[in-house]
Amino acid sequence: MTKTTTSSSTSTAPAVDRFLATVRGDHDGPSPWAEGAVLDAVVPGWRMSVQGDDGIRNQLRSWYQDPGEFEELRRLPIANGEVVELTVTWVEDGVPHAARQMHVLELDDDGRIVHDNMWCGGRWPASLLAEMDAASHAG
Numbered sequence: 001m002t003k004t005t006t007s008s009s010t011s012t013a014p015a016v017d018r019f020l021a022t023v024r025g026d027h028d029g030p031s032p033w034a035e036g037a038v039l040d041a042v043v044p045g046w047r048m049s050v051q052g053d054d055g056i057r058n059q060l061r062s063w064y065q066d067p068g069e070f071e072e073l074r075r076l077p078i079a080n081g082e083v084v085e086l087t088v089t090w091v092e093d094g095v096p097h098a099a100r101q102m103h104v105l106e107l108d109d110d111g112r113i114v115h116d117n118m119w120c121g122g123r124w125p126a127s128l129l130a131e132m133d134a135a136s137h138a139g
Helices: 014-021 054-064 126-136
Strands: 033-043 044-050 068-078 082-093 093-108 114-127
Touching: 014 054, 014 068, 014 082, 014 093, 014 114, 033 054, 044 054, 068 093, 093 126, 114 126
Parallel strands: 033 114
Antiparallel strands: 033 044, 068 082, 082 093, 093 114
């Protein structure tokens, strides 16, 4: 896949920057989540809701355990936060992986994330990425 990193936002929110660091596997630092925050996630074959800072941070820690980088990143400001579209890549047990996601992040008046509506296409190992790449180039 071609690496394209874009950003459509001219200003950034520190909580969204912190959230993106978490997606890249950096779980240290201050929490971006407001008290009572909600993660409403649609993942392949499932929908789940996690509430509160500890619960959300634990869930993200399980999803983004390995250091990663963005192959694609687009940030679009909305009235009360940002829409973040991303493809994150990482190596897990020696195998390259990628995931494609969309997050609608709502911020409170203090600039912390109060709600994350998230959609994920799945976690794809190198073999499936190669298959998808071949299919995209098929005539």
